């Protein structure tokens with residue numbers, strides 16, 4: 001069975017968040033004697049494309065409304081990724097030094113059209129077209145409705161929603177950018193009076209998945225306006241919990257961390273990594289280290305950090321370290337806090353993949369007070385590295401973290417997202433930290449939890465088989 005994943009991000013090529021991690025791992029775990037899983041993504045002007053070589057496998061022109069753009073399909077020459085990866089190169093339009101920006105509508109439309117136009121030329125069509133998030137959301141519509149893609153009518157396609165907050169809206173004034181279709185069906189593109197690629201995909205895809213069972217249920221009540229649509233399409237929808245790439249996220253072999261470790265050597269391994277963090281960020285190794293890694297956006301609850309940290313840091317026995325970027329006001333507040341709590345708090349405002357690995361390895365606790373969390377990968381990375389997650393019980397966090405007060409519990413969970421929920425959870429963390437035998441037991445327990453992709457990749461394959 002030949003699967004093609006279509007996505008705006010894929011680790012290690014281009015990563016903004018968790019979408020890249022999933023698309024960079026799932027195909028690896030799907031590939032076996034029965035399944036061949038490939039990825040196609042946009043060709044951006046970024047470090048990975050500058051440092052690697054590509055061969056051109058197809059060249060043509062695509063039409064975007066009145067305009068014509070030349071494009072090429074490129075293939076990565078080396079086999080470093082464990083799956084085949086192709087790129088849509090549209091110079092001047094898609095080839096930019098960013099993944100997302102103000103001009104996404106045209107860029108991602110060109111990407112989607114070029115990908116499908118190229119597939120039209122394949123001798124054998126793919127068995128499954130697997131689309132990820134709204135950047136590829138017009139594909140299920142185009143496969144079903146556009147005249148030129150008629151040959152794909154029997155090709156099953158799947159939409160995976162990694163985050164329903166972002167939907168790719170654009171005005172009906174731009175409908176002419178989409179290849180010709182029967183205009184009687186224009187309503188399939190619409191949600192709330194505007195073109196909504198994510199809604200169009202939910203309507204047209206053969207199956208809709210999201211990245212945890214709880215988020216699938218939650219979306220029916222809260223999905224940035226798509227609730228009723230998700231409810232009405234629930235028969236074809238399923239939540240499949242993400243996995244993590246066991247090879248990339250492995251403290252025993254991770255080349256980004258200072259000292260490798262396993263379940264037996266966790267104490268000394270974590271200590272060496274914590275020392276590196278404390279030396280770099282002027283923190284005290286003897287105090288419990290609470291960390292946050294992620295996008296500084298409302299969904300992650302990060303707007304509450306400045307106030308919550310100010311309160312939590314009144315207790316001189318804790319340290320906090322944050323790695324993230326996003327909302328400019330939050331960034332400035334988090335920067336400003338440094339001077340008030342020098343030696344107890346620090347923040348790196350920006351994106352740093354290597355540093356994120358050292359934090360997962362060196363921190364004692366990882367904070368995730370998310371308002372919305374479709375799955376969340378950070379808590380699973382934390383578990384693998386023996387770091388205790390402190391999470392708001394929602395979405396995938398609810399499906400993966402059990403509070404210490406429950407049988408076999410190992411994390412700290414809170415119900416709401418307020419400053420006091422965060423500070424109370426940190427206090428609970430401090431109490432737990434002082435109970436050394438329990439901490440030791442939990443670290444050994446959480447490192448054993450298997451969140452590798454093995455089980456979830458099989459669930460996707462079963463889903464493919466059900467529609468193929």
Ligand SMILES: Nc1ncnc2c1ncn2[C@@H]1O[C@H](COP(=O)(O)OP(=O)(O)O[C@H]2O[C@H](CO)[C@@H](O)[C@H](O)[C@H]2O)[C@@H](O)[C@H]1O
Nearest residue numbers: 017018019162294295324350351352356373374375376377
């Ligand atoms: N400043 C920074 N420096 C270095 N690394 C950083 C970073 N900021 C974030 N990261 C990394 O980006 C990834 C974030 O993944 P998440 O799944 O937690 O969130 P995201 O909201 O992006 O993903 C969406 O898609 C994924 C995948 O389906 C869902 O798990 C999730 O709930 C959903 O919101 C992690 O690998 C993290 O380490």
